[in-house]
Amino acid sequence: MSNKAPRGIRLVITLAGQRNAGKSSLVNAITDQKIAIVSDMPGTTTDPVAKHYELLPLGPVTFYDTAGLDDSGELGELRIKATRKVLWRSDVAIVVVGEAGLTPHELKIIEDIIELDIPFIIAFNKSDIREPSAEDRAYCQKKGFRFLTTSAKDETNIDEIKQAIIDIAPPEMKRDPVLAGDLFKKGEWVVCVVPIDLSAPKGRLILPQVQILREILDGDALALTTKESELEEALSGLNHKPALVITDSQVVHNVAKVVPTDVPLTTFSTLFARYKGDLPTLVHGAKAIDTLSEGDTILIGEACSHHPVEDDIGRIKIPHWVTQYTGKNLNFETYSGHDFPEDLERFKLAIHCGACMLNRTEMLRRMNECSRRGVPVTNYGVAISKVQGVLERILTPFAL
Structure with a gap:
């Protein structure tokens, strides 16, 4: 059943840490399935590996086993970049700490996770070999970081990790979301x-x-x-x-x-604008269509990758309608799937799809990143209603 749940409504839980910290073993222990390759050789996991799981009462979730964030070389940098992309769309993170304890690598991971505002726990793994030091414990307590000692090998505190995930999961993931009910x-x-x-x-x-x-x-x-x-x-x-x-x-x-x-x-x-994002923000973003100037570049964000057809909504219809509405020559660039531009500042407006294939965390993070860079953001439905002159009409069911 968990395998059939739509990707966009799953809680995403990412395990991050150094190579050979035991991330793959921990994923296997938590899901009780050997889905990640385990080896004593550092760097065994090269790309993020997804595992679907039913974690009640949260329901369907996806665990991501990621490449070590201490990877090296040109290929290592690409692996690290892929790991950070997964973190960017995560609802919960588990920082897995190996035998060396908290090093600058783990502290940098924690810093990045805090900046992304992702709730997280620290798992001091391999407790069958080495318990966390008094200094590491004191550091976590001083910072108020939630931490557990665990051993994937002995399955120590595996249930406690699951409960910790449930405890820190975003509130909206603990209640049934409403689309139109x-x-x-x-x-x-x-x-x-x-x-x-x-x-x-x-x-x-x-x-x-x-x-x-x-x-x-x-x-x-x-x-x-x-x-x-x-x-x-x-x-x-x-x-x-x-x-x-x-x-x-x-x-x-x-x-x-x-x-x-x-x-x-x-x-x-x-x-879907209110189900996956924030409707008032997306409505406000649509007003930026009236401020577009000749030659401005507009970002079209698609949550899924697909072969475009001749009447494609994001690549053909919306650019046509917006151009027709503004009477301006505009540039449109499309980013699909989990790709999202790093140089957002050059866009005058972002028009995103309904995000049915993204979880709410990733959609909100994209919206927040646009806002942080000063780029108005709206979505397909709101933008279309704006340029078709019916925006006020389609907003009447909502108390905005």
Whole structure:
């Protein structure tokens, strides 16, 4: 079951430390599966290795076993960079300390984790060989760092590590997240407008649509799914007004013309804007579209990598709509998957997808990094509604 949970709703737990600190052995002990290669040879783990696991009451989580942050050489630098990318999207970190105790390498890792505002614990591993020194214990106590002694070999304090993860996990991961469940009641109708175009996956719906349909069913409400071309007929067939209409952003302009103004209307992407990020910030970021100048560069952020089609939403449609709205010649650059530009300052605006394939931590961290660099950030649905002139309409269901 944990293997089937969407990647974007998993808690991400990253083990970081020096080579040969026992990170791989610890992942194996925690998950009770030998999924990471273990060797006495330093540097066995070269790339981050993911392991899905069910950690109740948190639910599905992903553990990342990473390359040692004391790796050397040109290849070592690439491995370290890959490890830091994983840390950047982590909800919880475990700093694994080996026989040498706390060295400048571990202290630098802790410094980076604190800067990223990631809750963490320190695991003094290999306690079967060496207990942490009095100096290391005193240092952790003075700094207020949570730490445990453990032995992956003897499975000492493995359950305690799991409990520590549960204790320090972000509060939002300990409660059931809400997409649209607070916008309708039991027995009410919710209409979902799902266009079928070239970008629609064959034989299935996209993840935001599936998650919202499941939430409607879990809330004992009634779901009506239709294409935009049949929306008017679908609405006329209902014997009373729906509690909510949710549409794909690509057709929001036409849908807004059909849905009566007294019926709450929003988009899948707008719901994901508050589910995965911070809706007020993304709405504020959309206002920067009005300030764009000739030749400005805009970042298009995609959470997943895919082969673009001729009507691709992020690479074709949004650039066309924004250019049409502003009347300016603008440059658009796309970054996909977990890639995100390090030179954010050169962008005048970041327009991010709904982030259905990212966890909330990574989306918020991307938003915070944009804000820190002075780059307004919005998302696909909010930006499209802005340039289509219906932003205020799709925000009416929310108390902003």
